[in-house]
Amino acid sequence: QEDVFKKIVSHCKEYGFVFPSSEIYDGLAAVYDYGQNGVELKNNIKQYWWQSMVLLHENIVGLDAAIFMHPTVWKASGHVDAFNDPLIDNRDSKKRYRADVLIEDHMAKYEEKIAKEIAKAKKRFGDSFDEAQFRATNPRVLENQKKFDDLHARYTEAMQGPNLEMLKQIIEDEGIVCPISGTKNWTDVRQFNLMFSTQMGAASDATSKVYLRPETAQGIFVDYLSVQKTGRMKLPFGICQIGKAFRNEVVARQFVFRMREFEQMEMQFFCQPGTEMKWFEYWKKVRLAWHEALGMGNENYRYHDHEKLAHYANAATDIEFKMPFGFKEVEGIHSRTNFDLSQHEKYSGRSIKYFDPEKNESYVPYDVETSIGVDRMFLSVMCHSYCEEKLENGETRVVLRLPEALAPVKCAVFPLDKKYGLPELAHEIVDELKFHFNTHYGDPKDSIGKRYRRQDAIGTPFCITVDHETPNDHKVTLRYRDTMEQERVAISDLRSIIEERVSI
Ligand code: ATP
Numbered sequence: 001q002e003d004v005f006k007k008i009v010s011h012c013k014e015y016g017f018v019f020p021s022s023e024i025y026d027g028l029a030a031v032y033d034y035g036q037n038g039v040e041l042k043n044n045i046k047q048y049w050w051q052s053m054v055l056l057h058e059n060i061v062g063l064d065a066a067i068f069m070h071p072t073v074w075k076a077s078g079h080v081d082a083f084n085d086p087l088i089d090n091r092d093s094k095k096r097y098r099a100d101v102l103i104e105d106h107m108a109k110y111e112e113k114i115a116k117e118i119a120k121a122k123k124r125f126g127d128s129f130d131e132a133q134f135r136a137t138n139p140r141v142l143e144n145q146k147k148f149d150d151l152h153a154r155y156t157e158a159m160q161g162p163n164l165e166m167l168k169q170i171i172e173d174e175g176i177v178c179p180i181s182g183t184k185n186w187t188d189v190r191q192f193n194l195m196f197s198t199q200m201g202a203a204s205d206a207t208s209k210v211y212l213r214p215e216t217a218q219g220i221f222v223d224y225l226s227v228q229k230t231g232r233m234k235l236p237f238g239i240c241q242i243g244k245a246f247r248n249e250v251v252a253r254q255f256v257f258r259m260r261e262f263e264q265m266e267m268q269f270f271c272q273p274g275t276e277m278k279w280f281e282y283w284k285k286v287r288l289a290w291h292e293a294l295g296m297g298n299e300n301y302r303y304h305d306h307e308k309l310a311h312y313a314n315a316a317t318d319i320e321f322k323m324p325f326g327f328k329e330v331e332g333i334h335s336r337t338n339f340d341l342s343q344h345e346k347y348s349g350r351s352i353k354y355f356d357p358e359k360n361e362s363y364v365p366y367d368v369e370t371s372i373g374v375d376r377m378f379l380s381v382m383c384h385s386y387c388e389e390k391l392e393n394g395e396t397r398v399v400l401r402l403p404e405a406l407a408p409v410k411c412a413v414f415p416l417d418k419k420y421g422l423p424e425l426a427h428e429i430v431d432e433l434k435f436h437f438n439t440h441y442g443d444p445k446d447s448i449g450k451r452y453r454r455q456d457a458i459g460t461p462f463c464i465t466v467d468h469e470t471p472n473d474h475k476v477t478l479r480y481r482d483t484m485e486q487e488r489v490a491i492s493d494l495r496s497i498i499e500e501r502v503s504i
Helices: 002-014 036-055 072-076 099-128 131-137 139-158 164-173 217-230 276-292 339-348 374-385 422-433 448-458 491-502
Strands: 018-020 032-034 060-063 084-089 096-098 190-193 197-199 209-211 237-246 261-271 301-305 315-323 326-337 354-356 361-363 366-373 386-390 396-400 411-415 439-441 462-466 475-480 486-490
Touching: 002 018, 002 374, 002 386, 032 036, 036 060, 036 237, 036 261, 036 374, 060 217, 072 217, 072 339, 084 099, 084 164, 096 099, 099 131, 099 139, 099 164, 131 139, 139 164, 217 237, 217 261, 217 339, 217 366, 261 276, 261 374, 276 301, 276 315, 276 326, 276 366, 301 326, 315 374, 326 339, 326 374, 366 374, 374 386, 396 448, 411 422, 411 448, 422 439, 422 462, 422 491, 448 462, 475 491, 486 491
Parallel strands: 060 237, 411 439, 411 462
Antiparallel strands: 018 032, 084 096, 084 190, 197 209, 237 261, 261 366, 301 315, 315 326, 326 366, 354 361, 386 396, 462 475, 475 486
């Protein structure tokens, strides 16, 4: 699985999807650029989201708030005081780690041991194997399960607050070693704020300090009343935003899964107090259905309900996707109560209450958030689509089986020959189709096979070949990416055949 992931990362680079940022200067940790194909795929993901959330709902509208916001916003939201990670240093390797991640990785080892015992027994006993019975009686499983449960309970308690001494104590008691130096020479655990800050204007005193937003949500909260009033919105209604967010992540790993500059697609859905759980359940279902509609296998998604809730939430769940490195969060759905709006009322001194014409009273609405990372969505699509196939002739074909609506290039048109007017005909087809979906021209200097392979590698669902018969019968060969099947179709039918399959 690790190997597959490495291959996906290098494929992304080789085929113009994702490059390390500033690579000619050796890159910048956890910052990436999207290349010519990556930007198209990313735009299609954003469009798919915007269309289904904003354009298909009469009570949901969009917003594009600034990245810089008044510094008090982040006081009010709690980010200045509480948006921290607990860090620990190893004195020998001089490497810095997130204490919570070290413990979670360690905890996973107990689970792995249990899984191994079960797999071994399954092999031994075959069909007659009773897993529940085995779990309840096998001494090694019981021992590891107890260790896991005890540690899990201590860890959950330590993360309340969090209690930094307790986190350190767990690391010591469990004998967790530094992955680099292999030693237990740890410093104390301390809090580290994840927000980036900079100075605004010429003065460099404390009053000019501004933050780069760590989430897009706050832009929606501070503009919520302006949108409600100017849009004459009635509860329940939602506001959506797509935009960059910045976090000074300490454990920057797994490619675009955890970046320092990333993009979010968020909706805040405002509703009457007391109805938030109904809407939370509603959006939980609708958001999972949105993922499943892409056809990447329903079994690759699961919910992870939170036991430990953030101070502002009364319910929270993640939608996780099966990446090559395990099930990981792609989207969060949080019932944020009226916490954010109430805090902004308090800190700004302005009333941002909603007047409910039916109840004839004013109140601060409750809010349910759906928040998905564009980059994590991009990664899940890439991981799912990357495929190495053995062909009948013994060759290997690398193909990206992207959902057709998300593919960066929908269609490539190839003249079979550089003579007989075939390139001109191919250009004519491109000129017609490119107004409807992204269509590329493929130069005849490479063999047709090579041209097909290149399009397979970037996930182009349709290739069209203009051959010597085309000037006479006005037909071309249409080749399908996934099946490699080919059929001869009239030029005049191309648009409708392709459009039907690629429209978002
Ligand atoms: P994690 O626990 O993985 O750090 P989070 O719970 O802090 O994530 P949220 O604050 O709920 O994440 O942010 C909402 C979404 O934004 C996440 O589901 C994820 O898709 C995306 N996201 C958050 N942090 C990053 C990051 N550093 N890089 C890329 N995407 C991110």
